[in-house]
Amino acid sequence: MSKKNRIETIFHNRRPDQKIMSLFVTAGYPEVEKTPELVVELTKSGADIIELGMPFSDPLADGPTIQFANKTAIDQGVNIESIFEMVRRIREKSEVPVVLMGYINPVLKFGLNSFFSRAAECGVDGVIIPDAPPGELPELDELAAGNGIATIYLVAPNTPDERMKEIDKRSSGFVYCVSVAGVTGARKGAEVSRSVTSFIQRVTSNVTKNPVLIGFGISSHEDAVQISKEVDGFIVGSALIDKIREEYPASDWIQKTADFVKVLKIGEHQKQVM
Numbered sequence: 001m002s003k004k005n006r007i008e009t010i011f012h013n014r015r016p017d018q019k020i021m022s023l024f025v026t027a028g029y030p031e032v033e034k035t036p037e038l039v040v041e042l043t044k045s046g047a048d049i050i051e052l053g054m055p056f057s058d059p060l061a062d063g064p065t066i067q068f069a070n071k072t073a074i075d076q077g078v079n080i081e082s083i084f085e086m087v088r089r090i091r092e093k094s095e096v097p098v099v100l101m102g103y104i105n106p107v108l109k110f111g112l113n114s115f116f117s118r119a120a121e122c123g124v125d126g127v128i129i130p131d132a133p134p135g136e137l138p139e140l141d142e143l144a145a146g147n148g149i150a151t152i153y154l155v156a157p158n159t160p161d162e163r164m165k166e167i168d169k170r171s172s173g174f175v176y177c178v179s180v181a182g183v184t185g186a187r188k189g190a191e192v193s194r195s196v197t198s199f200i201q202r203v204t205s206n207v208t209k210n211p212v213l214i215g216f217g218i219s220s221h222e223d224a225v226q227i228s229k230e231v232d233g234f235i236v237g238s239a240l241i242d243k244i245r246e247e248y249p250a251s252d253w254i255q256k257t258a259d260f261v262k263v264l265k266i267g268e269h270q271k272q273v274m
């Protein structure tokens with residue numbers, strides 16, 4: 001992969017005690033025109049990586065919050081081409097690593113070859129395609145690598161050790177550790193922390209080449225700190241979208257969302273002493 005990949009740079013430059021925070025938003029939610037501005041503001045509030053969801057009508061791994069965001073975006077006509085345009089606009093203002101996250105069908109329909117070359121042109125740094133298991137589409141890995149784009153694969157509690165090693169080998173950028181079996185969605189803190197410790201130990205002993213980010217169900221700074229202790233950082237999606245949904249369409253919805261992100265990153269207390 002090319003040296004300039006922004007995801008690599010982020011992990012390379014981070015301080016030893018710093019947890020990388022990746023935020024997921026559905027491209028075009030709540031408004032197509034606002035996605036670039038929202039992303040730039042999230043970055044100013046501490047997002048280290050942005051995952052842009054490519055909305056799909058049948059999002060198998062997603063819970064109600066992201067399904068709702070998907071539907072809102074699709075109803076506004078969001079498609080892969082318009083998402084590339086959003087990334088291009090983000091790049092006018094920010095060097096934040098952008099990962100496109102979505103399902104394989106629309107990508108295949110767009111054409112793998114043109115998908116990866118256009119993605120690279122617009123400044124995309126990585127892809128997460130949960131229903132394209134590592135090894136099943138070798139041309140996807142080749143095209144991504146050829147265009148300097150990281151392929152981020154997922155490990156889950158039901159992934160055997162040997163498979164985790166294989167996933168690590170085939171991944172670049174980072175490995176996405178899905179903390180619980182099930183779909184995306186904010187969960188209560190206790191539920192997040194209880195069952196995952198031994199799973200995380202298994203992940204950190206099998207995934208040795210790539211950094212590991214953990215996601216699914218994180219909704220507060222406290223959850224994030226606790227669950228990411230042994231890994232390189234964390235991912236938040238549904239809780240952020242819930243927040244946007246709560247604030248939108250008041251005129252200050254972006255600012256309110258950005259404030260929520262500051263607290264997610266550093267905690268309520270630190271925010272007050274800043």
Ligand SMILES: O=P(O)(O)OC[C@@H](O)[C@@H](O)c1c[nH]c2ccccc12
Nearest residue numbers: 024061130184185216217236237238
């Ligand atoms: O929403 P949560 O529970 O905070 O989880 C992150 C998640 O939203 C994001 O990374 C994601 C959105 N759709 C997915 C599908 C599969 C895996 C991960 C995802």
